[in-house]
Amino acid sequence: MKIALLGYGRMGKAIEEIAMNRGHEIVLKVSEDIATYELDKLEIDVAIDFSIPSAAYKNITTCFENGIPVVSGTTGWLDDYEKAKKICDKNNSGFIYASNFSLGVNVFFELNKKLADMMKGLEDYTVEIEEIHHMQKLDSPSGTAISLAQQIIEKNSKLKGWQLDHADSDEIPIFAKRIKDVPGTHTVTYDSTIDKIEIIHSAKSRQGFALGAVVAAEYLKDKTGVFTMKDVLSSLFEN
CATH class of the missing domain: 3.40.50.720 (NAD(P)-binding Rossmann-like Domain)
Incomplete structure (x- = not known):
């Protein structure tokens, strides 16, 4: 080819x-x-x-x-x-x-959609996304983090959108960090007063x-x- x-x-x-x-x-x-x-x-x-x-x-x-x-x-x-x-x-x-x-990230996307579908009726949980990338990454938040947020929003009619760093109760906060030599780490967290559920994808290289x-x-x-x-x-x- x-x-x-x-x-x-x-x-x-x-x-x-x-x-x-x-x-x-x-x-x-x-x-x-x-x-x-x-x-x-x-x-x-x-x-x-x-x-x-x-x-x-x-x-x-x-x-x-x-x-x-x-x-x-x-x-x-x-x-x-x-x-x-x-x-x-x-x-x-x-x-x-x-x-x-990343093939692994695209498997992660499918897990994210499945988890979002399971969590949509559990009102005691709040959801947030964190992404960490290298210092040279131009956009913030990452496209991957936005895709994760959009997948969750599609599954949960009570969520209207996402915001960087600070969000209203009907939005998903996305926290973006830039750290030297980090290829990419994405974490989706559902948190309640009782427990916390997280799914994480961490890239080891490009x-x-x-x-x-x-x-x-x-x-x-x-x-x-x-x-x-x-x-x-x-x-x-x-x-």
């Missing part, structure tokens, strides 16, 4: 290593505007985007317009997500966006995120439409 890397920072380099170890070829590494390249001459099978929020939408949609499916893990640009999906469909391309491509992105790209190759990491996980469980 021929892969274009949109964003060649630490994640891009980790993806490159894993992709090459799995027998794929990196045909383009972009740290700037992808529109300056002649994409039609590169025979790209899939682009993997871990760029910056300000560049993500333009780079992703440029790929769609050139018939290149995209796997994107860039957060902080999602106000334009629905527009990107429409451009993907218009050009019969393929798209997978995830706030976190390799899990990179592997999940490459696996998602392998899944997306030759497909059209908009998919999620749940589709990718389902294909793995079927196998």
Whole structure:
């Protein structure tokens, strides 16, 4: 598979290593505007985007317009997500966006939804989310923490939203911490006067995120439409 890397920072380099170890070829590494390249001459099978929020939408949609499916893990640009999906469909391309491509995190997402469904009727418990990342992470809270909060809100009609650090009684507080050399830790806590229930995912390195992105790209190759990491996980469980 021929892969274009949109964003060649630490994640891009980790993806490159894993992709090459799995027998794929990196045909383009972009740290700037992808529109300056002649994409039609590169025979790209899939682009993997871990760029910056300000560049993500333009780079992703440029790929769609050139018939290149995209796997994107860039957060902080999602106000334009629905527009990107429409451009993907218009050009019969393929798209997978995830706030976190770690296969373990996506199992964690499924556990979070199951737990939220079980806890929604237990009014003695309050829920909060904590996320810890490295100092270089640009967005706060993390896209993964927002996804966890949205999953809980979808299960509990009494919760109306989330807020960073301080929240009303009908909102989920998300606490974001930045600590040197922490790849990513997410904790969902249900607390009462009697006990406390927590589920935690702690990344040990960026390799899990990179592997999940490459696996998602392998899944997306030759497909059209908009998919999620749940589709990718389902294909793995079927196998």
